[in-house]
Amino acid sequence: MRVLKLDVTYTPIEIISWMDAFKLIFLNKAEVIEEYDNKTISSPRKKYVVPSIIRVKKKMLGKNKTLNFSRYGIFMRDTYTCQYCNGLFNTKDLTLDHVIPASKGGPKTWKNIVTACHFCNNKKDNRTPKEARMKLSRKPYQPKWTPKTSLKLKNNDPIVWMQYIRY
Numbered sequence: 001m002r003v004l005k006l007d008v009t010y011t012p013i014e015i016i017s018w019m020d021a022f023k024l025i026f027l028n029k030a031e032v033i034e035e036y037d038n039k040t041i042s043s044p045r046k047k048y049v050v051p052s053i054i055r056v057k058k059k060m061l062g063k064n065k066t067l068n069f070s071r072y073g074i075f076m077r078d079t080y081t082c083q084y085c086n087g088l089f090n091t092k093d094l095t096l097d098h099v100i101p102a103s104k105g106g107p108k109t110w111k112n113i114v115t116a117c118h119f120c121n122n123k124k125d126n127r128t129p130k131e132a133r134m135k136l137s138r139k140p141y142q143p144k145w146t147p148k149t150s151l152k153l154k155n156n157d158p159i160v161w162m163q164y165i166r167y
Contacts, residue, residue, distance in 0.1 A: 002154070004161050006055040006155070012165055015151055018050050019035060019155060020088050030054040042091055052158045071108055075141045078115035085120050095121045099140060110142035145147050 003021035018041070024030035034053040041048045074096055075098045081088050083097075097116035102104030103126055114136065116124070124132040151165065 001036065001050050002157060003051055003163065004053045004151075004157075006164060008056060008059050010055060010164060012151055013056070013152075021051050021054050022048070024054060024056065025051065029058070030056045034158070036158070042144065052160065053164065058077075059082075070109075073143070074110075074113055074115055077110075077141075081115060081137070082117040082120050083114040083137050083140075084116055084124065084129075084139050087117055089117050093117060097121050097124060099136065101126050104128070111140050114140050157165065 002015050002019040003018055005016050005021070005024075007013050021030070022041070026033060031054065032051040033055050034051065035049045039050040041050055057128070075091060079088075080091070080094065080146065082094070094115050095118060096105040096113050097120075099107070099112050100112060102108070106112050113157045120134065124134055129136055153165070
């Protein structure tokens with residue numbers, strides 16, 4: 001069972017295990033905000049309802065919240081859409097394309113990689129969009145951190161989490 005961990009301002013921080021959540025609660029470092037229905041953990045003396053959301057009690061000094069460069073991150077930023085033909089595709093039908101080809105010094109960065117379907121990527125080949133007479137639907141950029149892109153939600157996560165995760 002997974003637990004959504006919020007900071008003192010009710011902003012999502014991360015998803016943790018129920019065991020880590022209990023540790024924080026028993027050490028009085030966090031409080032329970034929401035609980036799972038009919039899910040309990042038993043000790044020899046007591047039953048505990050498993051939390052689905054906890055909130056830490058003190059402000060945490062954390063890392064700068066930026067999204068790490070990744071294939072998944074590029075797909076999310078480009079909304080699974082080819083940046084040349086604007087077609088919507090499954091991940092298996094998408095590639096990552098260097099806007100300025102790597103062979104021409106193009107870096108592997110947020111601002112030089114876009115989502116492209118196999119057809120468009122092959123058509124563009126080892127050229128810039130201008131050389132290939134293809135137009136990008138939008139300029140690539142480095143996205144800011146958001147809970148949606150940093151928290152990997154699953155289909156069976158509690159619906160109540162959506163109150164705290166802003167899209």
